[in-house]
Amino acid sequence: MDQFDDRTRANMDVVLEEVCAELPHGGDHESRKYIAERLIEAARGGKVSLGELTYVGRRALVHLLNRHRSA
Incomplete structure (x- = not known):
């Protein structure tokens, strides 16, 4: 996560x-890891x-919840 500025890291933490x-x-x-990985991917892509x-x-949360329901 060192590649992100302070604001981006703070936004990722809040979300x-x-x-x-x-x-x-x-x-x-x-x-939490799954969601964090999606956030990192998004930030790397400029979001x-x-x-x-x-x-x-x-x-990511919806995807997780749907995956747990179908399992």
Whole structure:
């Protein structure tokens, strides 16, 4: 994460916490890791605003929830 500026890192942290707060107990390690990886990919692709990262984080959450339902 050293490749990102302070604002981007802060935005990523905020989004990760907000999105994971919707999971039971704030999410397990694997769920948090999955969402964090999606946020990192987005930031590397230039999506660094709070709105863009929130969108990516929520999409990752929906994907996780759908994956758990079908399992």
